[in-house]
Amino acid sequence: MTADIHKKQRVMWPKPGESSPGGGALFPFAGSVASVEALQRILSDLTRGVLHPGAKLKVRELIERYGISATPLREALAQLAARGLVLVEDRKGFRVPPVSLEQLQDLSQSRVIVEGEALRLAIAHGDAAWEGEVLSNLHQLRREIERRDSASQEWLDAYERQHHRFHKALLAACPLHSLKDFCDNLYIQMTRYRRLLKELGFSAAAGNGAHEPIVEATLARRGDEAVPLLREHITIPVRAIREYLEKNGTGVPLR
Amino acid sequence: MTADIHKKQRVMWPKPGESSPGGGALFPFAGSVASVEALQRILSDLTRGVLHPGAKLKVRELIERYGISATPLREALAQLAARGLVLVEDRKGFRVPPVSLEQLQDLSQSRVIVEGEALRLAIAHGDAAWEGEVLSNLHQLRREIERRDSASQEWLDAYERQHHRFHKALLAACPLHSLKDFCDNLYIQMTRYRRLLKELGFSAAAGNGAHEPIVEATLARRGDEAVPLLREHITIPVRAIREYLEKNGTGVPLR
């Protein structure tokens, strides 16, 4: 038995280059160790639907769940709030933002506009390395789809991660960083809705057929062909949800 | 002498509807009292150049300066970091983001793309009340310009505030909230550069002549005329800085 058991318990600090071993960070969040750790886990629970839309985020509960204290937790929540990923009311605390068809439409339409332009710029500026990354990510996405196992939470997570990577790779050559960051934020916000669709019985890889033509037109530098295809792809969730609502009456899962 | 002098000193909580008496909040930040208070003041010091680009933001100093403790301060900084208004390096703390021609171009170009589309949508969806607000804000902006006093910090602040309000009013009728929020964020980020230009001797109201034609075309619902005018207006700072750099050699104020 070592003596340091009685030391004040704290989060461990990673060694300088120890953060994310498997390639560049997927999420663009920065901050202190405990803070980003909490942020990632909250975000993961948000998108996976563990934290339900509209639910209250009680600091005490989160502190226990993530094993950290109030300061880094609030830091994480503040950062998520700034990106519209959690709601904050003064002196009423934080909550999971409700989901609605209106918001989904808002996110989709904005993404159609912005990500369309971003792709156009990427096509105009991309080099061979970018082309390679796009192809590589399309390949890995296909492989992920092949080993599909809809029942498995792990597979869903892995698929979603690779899908995210693929879309990032498409835009990587766009020289406007602020525009890319905004696209990424919209993508992350839409993740909750994609997951929701899967719960409603839609295939996890419904719009997967669209990826190949998008890549083909993109690498052939045919922007006028690629951009509309990407836009179609982006609006799949809205159309699917609308379809569902028409069949099953007004908003069971959407409030 | 009252007895409660020895009570633990804390920030005062405002009564329920006491927050911002002069109309809707100009900045879209949410959070707890001390946190937003700190946020507003940091942002103000950032845009006014009190906090220099690249400068370190030491928590201890900020705690003393703003009279609050670490938790709400860090919350504010985290929120600003999420919007790109401060930089954060893990275990190296926060700093004021450096300014550069590259970033200014990035912000301008992104804003040209996004705010152009937002204005087009506003023109398509705006009603009479929106038209009224646009006119009202143009009027107030003109009045602010009339009582111009370039030496005065108060006037510069008031002018900048009204200029911000005017641009928000133009886009208010755009139905895509995420798009509008992004435009607002880009506007706020560009504020530092506008202020910098004034320090370099450029007139505080250089591009003011553009406001009237923009409003005229907008209210007449001539989007194809209004959007290019707005785009021209947005790129004024980049062109001015480029001009300055050509005359005065490479980047004295921009690193």
Add this chain to the structure above:
DNA sequence: AGCCTTAAAATTATCGATAAAAAATAATTT
């Protein structure tokens, strides 16, 4: 019972203190 007032419990937002790192300084070796 339904409504207002008051007390208790729960929760948020904040503070002060402190462990872990990083940066600055002094000491030591080559």
Add this chain to the structure above:
DNA sequence: AAATTATTTTTTATCGATAATTTTAAGGCT
């Protein structure tokens, strides 16, 4: 003396405790 290592100082990031507030429950009144 220059470079390296040890030491001190400064700063960051975190924690535990607590005042102010909101929410829930209880008690009294018409």
